[in-house]
Amino acid sequence: MKVAVIGCTHAGTAAIVNTAKLYPEAQITVYERNDNISFLSCGIALYVGGVVKDPDGLFYSSPDQLAEMGVTTKMKHEVVSVDTDGKKLTARNLDTGETLEDTFDKLIVTTGSWPIIPKLDGIDLDNILLxxxxxxxxxxxxxxxxxxxxxxxxxxxxxxELVEAFQQNGKKVTLVDSVDRILNKYLDPEFSDKVEESFRQKGIELALGQTVKSFEGEHGQVKRVITDKGTIETDMVILCIGFRPNTELLKGQVEMLKNGAIVVDSYMQTSKKDVFAAGDSCAVRYNPTGKAMYIPLATNAVRMGTLVARNLAKPTTEYMGTQGTSGLKIYSHHIASTGLTELTAKEEELDFDTVTIKEHYRPEFMPTSEEVTLKVVFDKKDRRILGAQLISGADLTQSVNTLSVCIQNKMTIDQLAFVDFFFQPHYNKPWNFLNTAGLEALPKLVKDPVQV
Known part of the structure; x- marks a missing residue:
């Protein structure tokens, strides 16, 4: 079996390593246009902030490691065309300019994503970075x-994350966004407000509800950010607007969402036989709504890449979908979310309700007992859990992983009330705060008259 892989991303690395293990006889060739592979991009802020001193730890594979598994890795080779019907591709060596053609029995597309770059005046000025x-x-x-x-x-x-890193490095920092609050896709206002307050206390300027219109510079370097509400004097700009899937190679050849994300089935196969895709180049099944959505996360990528390998020869292991679960630490705030927020549930026009609790996560007689705020979104009709958000000064983020499993298994808010969790004063109360959220959401029961 001749396997070609385009892009050695999170998903690509997982697909390559597992394919090599499962099919030792396979001839695997990887095409990567960069000069490195498998960089953990979610560690950039930690690297910039000095938390991670050695960036080598942010790479979890290398061409040498893949070679030991019998994989051929062609670095700095950009695939310029793919013929999925003819099962062939053309790649260009970025050092020499030479082109080569290759054939394949199975194609794995793990081309990832790329930052959105707005077409604005001054965007090409120096010190505007991705x-x-x-x-x-x-x-x-x-x-x-x-x-x-x-x-x-x-x-x-x-x-x-970058704002926090720069501030801790002693820089003056301004955060700009066109919406009126931060993290609006992941958190409802009662959670994002706490992070915004921490930013303000640290002297960070929040220019929210402002749309960037252009950039101005001097001597080729950016000096001003022009928004629809004013001017921000600056020495450097980082664009973190979002990502688009890198899928131009397959445009018109496989089914895609409007934004270019490749649609795959439960076995990671595209609409074209023997062509598989995974990671940030793909749409995923979002379990809270059942819809195909674009949710570029490393966790989704490594799962999908692993599934590609398992399903390469024949459909074997189905994809379970995703809740878009994620976590974040900003200063003393430990934050996590999964599934729908109240805002996104409204956007989906769902008939839902929410329950929010604020309590100490363990008994108050313990030396410390930080407060936790937990909000759970659930369907009014079938009472199925749709999403949750958590913030605390203690690291309780793993509880959101538990709620992610609840959503995946279609559990109800009522069931959450009585799930069996252990009790130990170091860690929680006899009623775990997850139970408490379920208990507070229980419907009121109408008592029958006592029969004598």
């Missing part, structure tokens, strides 16, 4: 040494 790969992280670190005021555009996970 945050995606290893080279980006090194550029950010080097250029930020000479910057006094850094502006981050985009208040998603990557943006807010």
């Amino acid at each position: 945050s995606k790969n290893y080279n980006h992280s090194n550029t950010i670190i080097e250029k930020s040494k000479h910057a006094k005021h850094i502006t981050v555009v985009g208040a998603g996970y990557i943006g807010v």
Whole structure:
């Protein structure tokens, strides 16, 4: 079996390693246009902030490691065309300019995503940077040494993590976003408000509800960010607006969402036989709604890549879908979310309800007992859990993984009330706070008159 892999991303690495293990006789060739593979991009803020000193730890594979498994890795080779019907591809060596053709029995497309770059005046000025790969992280670190005021555009996970890192490095920081609050896709206001307050206390300027219109510079370097509400003087800009799937190669050949995300079935196969896809180049099945959605997360990527390998020869292991579960630590806040927020449930026009609890996560007689805020979104009709958010000064984020499993297994808020959790004063109360959320959401029962 001759296998070609385009892109050695999170999903690509998982697919390659598992394919090599499951099919030792397979001839596997990997085409990667960068000069490195398997960089953990979600570690960029930790690297920039100095928490991670050695960036080598942010790579979880290498061409040498793949070679030991019998895999041929062609670095700095960009695939320029694919014929899925004829099962052939053309690649260009980025060092020499030479092109080569190759054939395949199975094609794995793990081309990942790329940051959204708006078409604005001044976008090509120096010191306007992206945050995606290893080279980006090194550029950010080097250029930020000479910057006094850094502006981050985009208040998603990557943006807010970089804001914290820059502030802790002693920089003046401004965070810009066109919506009126940060992390709006992941958290409802009662959660994002707490992070915003921490930012303000640290002297971070929040330019929210402002749309960037252009950039101005001097001597080729950015000096001002122009928004619809004013001007921000700055030395450096990081664009964290979002990502688009890298799928131009297969455009018109396989089914895609409107944004170009490849649609795959439960076995990671595209609409074209023997062509598989995984990771940030794909749509995923979002369990809270049952719809195909674009949710680029490393966790989704490694699962999907592993499933590609298991299903390469024949359909074997089905994809279970995703809840889009994620976690974040900003200053003293431990935050996690899964599934739908109240805002996204409204956007989906669902008939839902919510329950929010605030309590100490373990007995107050313990030396410390931080408060936890938990919000659970559930369907009014069948009472199925649809989503949850948590914030605390203690690291209780794994509880959201538990709620992710609840959503995946279609559990109800009523069942959550009586799930069996252990009790130990170091860790929780006799009623775990997850139970408490379920108990508070229980419907009131009408008592029957006592029969004498």
